[in-house]
Structures are given as C-alpha cells and as structure tokens.
Amino acid sequence: xxxxxxxxxxxxxxxxxxGIQELDLSRNNLSGQIPKYLEGFVLQILNxxxxxxxxxxxxxxxxxxxxxxxxxxxxxxxxGVPELQLSECNFNESKxxxxxxxxxLAISISCGFLGLILVVCFLYxxxxxxxxxxHSSGSPENSLLKVSYQSLLKATDGFSSSNLLGVGSFxxxxxxxxxxxxxxxxxxxxxxxx
Numbered sequence: 001x002x003x004x005x006x007x008x009x010x011x012x013x014x015x016x017x018x019g020i021q022e023l024d025l026s027r028n029n030l031s032g033q034i035p036k037y038l039e040g041f042v043l044q045i046l047n048x049x050x051x052x053x054x055x056x057x058x059x060x061x062x063x064x065x066x067x068x069x070x071x072x073x074x075x076x077x078x079x080g081v082p083e084l085q086l087s088e089c090n091f092n093e094s095k096x097x098x099x100x101x102x103x104x105l106a107i108s109i110s111c112g113f114l115g116l117i118l119v120v121c122f123l124y125x126x127x128x129x130x131x132x133x134x135h136s137s138g139s140p141e142n143s144l145l146k147v148s149y150q151s152l153l154k155a156t157d158g159f160s161s162s163n164l165l166g167v168g169s170f171x172x173x174x175x176x177x178x179x180x181x182x183x184x185x186x187x188x189x190x191x192x193x194x
Contacts, residue, residue: 002047003027010035018042026050026070034058034077049073056080056089145185147178152187154179159189 002024009032010025022045023038030051038046039061046062050073057080063069066083078089147155155176156163165173171190178185 001025001028006030008032010038012037021045023047034071039063044068046070053077057084057086145178145183147185151178151180152176155185156187159187 003026006025006028008030010030012035015035015037018041020041021043023041023043024045024047026047026049028051030048031053033055034048034053034057036058039058041061043062045068047070049070053071053074054076055078057063057071057077059079059081064081066081069084071077071080071084071086078087080086153159155178156174157176159172159174163175165175165186167173169191171188174187174189176185176187177183
C-alpha cells in the first residue's frame with residue numbers, strides 16, 4: 001500500500017488484519033497519531049516512513065524492534081524506543097499553552113465583568129442625578145403658600161402684640177396659625193417708612 005497517496009489517519013478497520021506480517025504504508029499522505037493497536041500485531045516489518053504522522057510513537061510490540069520499524073520522514077513524531085532516536089515528547093509545552101490560554105480567558109472574563117460593573121455604576125449614577133434633579137427642579141412657586149391678607153390677619157389675631165416674635169430695622173415678625181390646616185407660620189411685616 002506504499003506510494004498510493006492515501007490521506008487521513010490509519011483506519012480502525014485495519015485492526016481486523018491481525019494475521020499480517022508486513023505492513024508498508026510509506027510514501028502516502030497519512031496523518032494523525034500512530035494507532036496503539038499496531039502494538040498488538042505480530043508484524044515482522046512495519047514501514048510508516050514519509051507521511052505526516054505526529055505525537056508519541058508506541059513502545060510495545062513491533063515498535064520495540066527499531067530495525068524492523070521505519071518511521072523516518074515524519075518530523076512531528078516523538079518518544080518511542082531510544083533506538084529510533086526521536087526527540088522526547090514535550091508535554092509541558094502543551095500544558096504551558098493550556099495554562100496560557102486559561103490565563104488569557106480568565107483575564108478576558110475578569111475585564112468583561114469589570115466593564116459590566118462600570119457600565120451599571122455609570123447608568124445608576126446617571127439615573128440618580130436625573131431623579132435628584134427632577135426633585136430639586138420643582139419651581140419655587142409650587143413650594144410657597146398662597147395666603148390672602150385676610151387669612152394672615154386672622155392667623156395672627158390682627159397682628160396682635162401677643163403674637164409678635166421680634167422687631168428689626170426692616171420690620172416686625174409675627175407668629176400665626178392658619179385656620180384651614182393648622183399650619184404654623186411666621187409673617188414678616190416690612191416697615192415701609194424706612
């Protein structure tokens with residue numbers, strides 16, 4: 001089966017061929033990992049060279065015999081028996097990539113959450129200012145009582161001296177009680193002669 005330009009991974013259906021003694025899949029375009037089930041075959045020769053396999057080379061069965069196994073031309077393979085002279089598999093690098101990805105994800109989520117909190121706080125402040133402004137923007141005319149002179153005269157008992165609170169350079173201040181709701185008021189009477 002060598003040199004047929006096969007692509008993809010070694011199929012699992014090959015697992016059924018346990019009785020074969022030689023397997024030559026060289027010079028194809030196979031990729032992925034070398035299946036572990038090949039360790040259980042009673043092979044005398046295994047040629048997987050010049051493909052695009054990657055990952056860890058199995059170490060049992062035919063893979064123990066480096067002279068019966070050919071895997072050259074697969075630059076992404078690692079591990080295996082020492083006689084194959086492959087580089088050691090660096091699993092720390094994949095763990096490092098995973099931890100870096102996890103860190104980036106955690107930072108992104110934290111920044112997103114912080115941004116969300118800031119937006120909520122900003123919206124709350126805008127709402128709070130608007131409601132406070134609405135309460136304070138009521139016109140001064142609405143907060144003043146409209147009372148007739150007759151009601152003031154009656155409330156202070158005709159500006160009686162018994163209701164006099166004080167006298168100043170601009171006039172006198174009298175205490176009074178409105179008839180319609182019992183509100184206690186202070187009335188300033190200006191001295192217009194000054």
